[in-house]
Amino acid sequence: MFQQNFFSKAALALLIAGSLVGCDQAASSSTEASKAPDAPQRGGKLLIAIDTDPNCLDPQQAGNNNSLNIGRQLTDSLTDQDSKSGEIVPWLATQWQVDDDNRRFTFTLRDGVSFSDGSTFSAQSVKDNFEAIVKLGARASLASTYLKGLKQIETPDEHTVVVTFDQPNAQFLQATSTMSLGFFSPATVKATAEARCQGSLTGTGPFVLKQFVHNQKTELVRRDGYQWPSSLAAHQGESYLDAVEYRVIPESGVRFGSLISGQLDVNVGVTPQDESLLLAKKIKLLARTNPGLVYSLFPNHSTPLMASQPVRQALNLAIDRPALKPVLSRYQASATSVLAKTTPLYQDRSSALKYDPQAAEKLLEDNGWKRAADGIRSKDGQRLSFRISYWQNAPFIELVQQQVKKVGIDLQLEKAPIGQVVARQASGNLTVDFYNLTRSDPDVLRTVFDASGRNVNRRQPSEVDRLLLQSSETLDSAQRQKYVTEAADLLIAEGNAIPLVELATVIATGQQVQGFHFDASSRFQLYDTWLSAKE
Known part of the structure; x- marks a missing residue:
């Protein structure tokens, strides 16, 4: 047994083995921005715009970023985890x-x-x-x-x-x-x-929940007497802010206008099309690539269509990932593996994600999928058609829809409220799931794919489960690297993970917002955040 105040050398090597370069990307709107006061100021309410209802505030249950960013303040x-070193x-x-x-x-x-x-x-x-x-x-x-x-x-x-x-x-x-x-x-x-x-x-956290109104707002107030911040905190004692209010504002234009006019302090739902406009207005942008599982399609083996490995493989081959870039944020990138580049033990697997529509069509033809008059393939009376439900701001999925249609696959899109999407995912009846999952550890793969756990593919146990289990049991960085990489290769090769885009969290703040920063999972803790006087 060994004792430590921090991580062991082996564990630290494990955490930083993946490239952390670029994981703390930050963009300031202007070098002309007024200099922040020398000393933090206490008081004030921070007004934050979020794009969707948090749905569930309990961080022990919740999985989406808006919920977790609220729950983090309560507990x-x-x-x-240090965001730079891991x-x-x-x-x-x-x-x-x-x-x-x-x-x-x-x-x-x-x-x-x-x-x-x-x-x-x-x-x-x-x-x-x-x-x-x-x-x-x-x-x-x-x-x-x-x-x-x-x-x-x-x-x-x-x-x-x-x-x-x-x-x-x-x-x-x-x-x-x-x-x-x-x-x-x-x-x-x-x-x-x-x-x-x-x-x-x-909770034990620096803020206390005051009010939660679905699809409207969540209000927090400062916890009196709080004295136990993280060792990473920049100050001691109670939080600087008196209160925090998260407002649900689905319309990106309203979030944009409210931030520009000073009616909001923070917009955590910045869209790619607004980034240049915000920078032109000298609004601060903070961006960080989310570690963990990239935005991906997850075929469900329990459905007739996706029980076929050639169909899953053809879907992967039909997607031109670099061509998605025009609709992405300047801080986002097309996927090069199941894991994002900022995840410890990430390795580039882009060679397995090459665009090859001819190979996709051959796979489908060889397995009996023939084009109909409308260009969509069918086999034994069944159309090669399925729907995905999603709630995220993900314009690239429309380009994916157009790409796969070229090889005869009909991908239908349904954007719905987060509660409905979560319920459908939990049912296990979707032909294909679509989401990402943020975590600064490669064990995020086991969280999602383990056949004895969440088992997003609804598949039978296989070699990938052995690899994921072995990767969770060793702190030897070289061995764990080997298991994680082999697992990623298998997930892609068998069509169980179809990576699309690396998510980056992009947040805009007014010049009066100080001390706002990302944690290791590209989420935020507001304990050190404070407000200076508005100009």
């Missing part, structure tokens, strides 16, 4: 020990932490929260996968918690830095999953 984590550093845990086989993790907790209802945060809180996440099962779409294989949690005293897994768990330490494994009070843990989604949340 803290055992550790934090290093895991203390937060609610001051130090930790990890057994040599990566099965047993012992955390020493800091003293004096409490929930906003006055109840004490302790080792029992960690145990209760983690066990509640396991009971949530699939509802805890991310958090439950981070705790897969949990064997037991021991609390030898109120400041020591020991978490043991059935098998080595290389990804767990990084998982403890996420808001998905953040902490809530005993009253919250006992509440129903539905109540928690709707705002029955009492």
Whole structure:
């Protein structure tokens, strides 16, 4: 067993093995912007525009960025992750020990932490929260996968918690830095999953939930007496801001105009077409490529169409990824693997993602898919047609639709509210899923594809599951690199992942917004954010 205040050398090497170059892209609107005051100022309400309803505020359950960016303000984590180095550093845990086989993790907790209802945060809180996440099962779409294989949690005293897994768990330490494994009070843990989604949340964080109105707004207020920020924080004590209000504004033009006019402080839903206009108006743009799983299509093997590997492979070959660039943000890029470039252990697999419409057509012809008069193929009376449901601002998907039509595939698009899309995805009945998933660890692949877990493809266990399991069990960076790369290759070759575009989070802020920055997962924590006087 070894003791550490930070990550071990082996683990640190693992985290930074993937290229981190460009992961903190930032664009300032103008060198003429007024200089920020020397000292942070306290007070004020930060007004943030988001493009969709958060749907569920509980970060232990939620999976979309708007929800998680709200949940992050309400709760803290055992550790934090440096966005530049990938290093895991203390937060609610001051130090930790990890057994040599990566099965047993012992955390020493800091003293004096409490929930906003006055109840004490302790080792029992960690145990209760983690066990509640396991009971949530699939509802805890991310958090439950981070705790897969949990064997037991021991609390030898109120400041020591020991978490043991059935098998080595290389990804767990990084998982403890996420808001998905953040902490809530005993009253919250006992509440129903539905109540928690709707705002029955009492956390340890620097802000407290005041109001949540679906499709309108979420209001937070400063937590009085907060004294336990992450070791990465720029200050101590309470947050600078008095309050934060997230306003749901679906129309990009309204978000744009409201920011320009000063009615908003932050727009987290910047569209590619607005970037040049915002820069021309001397509005600050902050951008960071999201680590994790890129925007991809995920065929469902349980449906007749996608049970056919040649169909899945033809779909991959029919997509011209570089041709998607004209509709992307200047900070986005076409996919070169299942993982984004900013993900630790990423390797370029673009050779497996080449555009080859002739090969796609041959695959379909050889497997009996013949063109009809309208150009769409059919076989045994079934058209090569399917629909994807999505809620994101993703104009590139329309170009993908046009591209695959050229080889005889009819891709139909249905944009719907996030709640409807999430429900359809959960049903397992969609022919093809479409989304991305942000996480600064390659274990994000196991989260999505593991046949004994989420199993987005609804496929039978195969070699890729063995590789994903092995990658989760070793901290040896060379070995883990090998397993992750082989798994990515198999997912692409078998048509189980059809990567499209790397997501980049692009945020516009007024000149009065200071101290706003991304975390390692391209999300944000507002504890250090403050407002200077508007000009």
